[in-house]
Amino acid sequence: MTVENYLLYVVTPIISLAFIIILLRFLKGPRMYDRIVAMDLLITSGLGLIGVFSIYYNDSVFLDVATVMAVIGFLSTIAFAYYLDKEDITRK
């Protein structure tokens, strides 16, 4: 069994299952904060999937995409926290 087959048939389904489970919380989340946390975890798991893809296609250009996505995930979470703190929205 080569590395590529193992990644395609074992690792990628596990991460995809994780995506589906996180998406349940994203749809269900009772408050806005739960959705923000689920979105942050979706972006971070996407980083893992990009790493697996860069091994599978033997192409390191995907890692630049991973860098940009890490920055976007961090900045989006910080922006949501900052503006929710400023607006003082209480959604219960």
Next chain:
Amino acid sequence: MILLDIVIMVMCTIGAVFILIAALGVTRMPDFYTRLSVTVKASTMGVGFILLAAMIYFFEFSISTKILAIIFFLYITSPVAAFMISNTAYKTGVKLWDKSVVDELKDADFNKNNDNIEEEKS
């Protein structure tokens, strides 16, 4: 070569299982704050293992520095983002779980927070 393949497979599997554990935790945990803690720890560990496996697979200097930069950035920024979002959630009144034991911010009065900021400026 085969040994390196086995190492890459094992590290990718560990990372994927960490991500799956984080997903289960974010769905099954009873409270916002416990969900947040599970998310941050497990997700950074999982992505770190997968990116280290990519570093072993490519084994070039430029790609290794890129991957180490990504891992360093994640390890720096993930606790900061978690702190910001949990601080905002606590201020706007998201309640703890019923069975939570410690609440260190119970006595802190966040309504006077703006006044404190103004005092620090002056």
